[in-house]
Amino acid sequence: MTLKNTTDRWGGVSQFLHWLIMLLILILAVVGLSLDSLPKSPKYFWVYDLHKSTGLAVLALVVLRLGWRLYAGSPAPVAGTPTWQARIAGLTHWALYALILAIPLSGWLYDSASGLRPLKWFGLFTVPKLSAPNEGLRDLAHEAHEWLFWVLVALVAVHVAAAFYHHIFQRDDTLTRMLPRRRKASPTSR
Ligand code: HEM
Ligand code: HEM
Incomplete structure (x- = not known):
């Protein structure tokens, strides 16, 4: 598998980060x-901190993913895609990026x-505060944290429906080019 994106497939790095x-x-x-429904025991704060640390890890991964996207480019639209559809897909993808940046930032x-109290990232270092109380x-x-999440849910539903529409009805490579390539059976294998 190539790591970098090519004109017709997502490379290993983009695929790994996407999934x-x-x-x-x-x-x-x-x-x-x-x-909200967890009992307020010491474990509650542990789960809270785990949510926050993992959310901040997602923020860092999205920044990395955007950097890689700008460096490695993206495959061309699948052959035969009308321009209006490619434009809507592009807009949806950038809206998804904006949301997965804005949600952890709002958190x-x-x-x-x-x-x-200070937040320790997975117990390793203190995360700076973005504002005074x-x-x-x-x-x-x-x-914002809650509402942006529900906007993400709606947009991801459209995104997933589009991926399956392409796969099942258009029978094109839109979904498979975001998945690792299946190894071809060698001529000698039985
Ligand atoms: C992509 C990353 C994230 C996602 C998808 C996410 C998702 C969510 C969702 C769905 C809720 C429940 C919303 C509600 O019903 O109020 C929530 C609550 C919460 N999140 Fe996040 N979150 C993310 C990152 C973060 C980060 C980075 C922080 C803080 C550093 C954070 C802090 C919180 C807190 C404190 C709550 C509880 C809010 C309350 O008290 O009701 N989240 N998050
Ligand atoms: C939280 C959930 C998801 C988010 C935030 C997300 C986000 C994105 C983004 C931003 C892109 C554009 C990549 C780029 O142009 O750099 C993308 C591409 C893609 N996503 Fe997702 N995605 C999610 C879930 C899914 C799921 C569940 C599926 C399928 C079952 C899926 C299938 C695809 C496919 C096939 C592409 C490539 C489209 C193309 O080549 O034109 N995604 N996704």
Whole structure:
């Protein structure tokens, strides 16, 4: 597998980052939505901190992914894609990038403006606060964190539907070029 993107396929680095970020966001969503119903035991704060540290790791991975995207480019639209469809796909992809940057940033701002105890990233180092304690900003960042997440859910639903539409009905390479290539059977294998 090539690491860099080619004109017709996503390379290993883009594929790895796409699926890793998706998996981490799924875990963050499940944990984030359960936070309210957890008993307020010492474990509660541990789960809270794990959500925050993992969310910040996603922020770093998205920055890395964007840097790689700018350096390695992207494959051309699949042959036969009408220009309007390629434009909508491009817009959707940039909106997804904007959301997966804005969601962890709003979480970080929420944590900062709450004036909580210092956050240690996976217990390793103290994460700087983005602002002084501020009730108004805290509520705004909290609302943003929640609402941007639901916008992401809606956009990902469209994104996934489009990927399967291409795969099942258009029978093109849109989905498979974001997946590792299956090894071809050698002529001698039985
Ligand atoms: C891509 C990354 C992230 C995703 C997808 C995500 C997702 C979520 C979701 C779905 C919730 C539940 C929303 C609600 O019902 O209120 C939540 C809550 C929360 N998140 Fe995140 N989060 C991310 C990153 C972060 C980061 C980086 C921080 C802080 C450094 C953070 C701090 C919080 C806090 C404190 C809550 C609890 C809010 C409350 O008290 O109700 N999140 N997150
Ligand atoms: C949190 C969930 C997801 C996010 C945030 C996300 C985000 C993105 C982004 C930003 C791109 C554009 C890549 C670029 O132009 O640099 C992309 C491409 C792609 N995604 Fe996702 N994705 C998610 C989940 C999924 C899922 C579940 C599937 C399929 C089952 C999927 C299938 C694809 C495919 C096939 C492409 C390549 C499209 C093309 O080559 O034109 N994604 N995704």
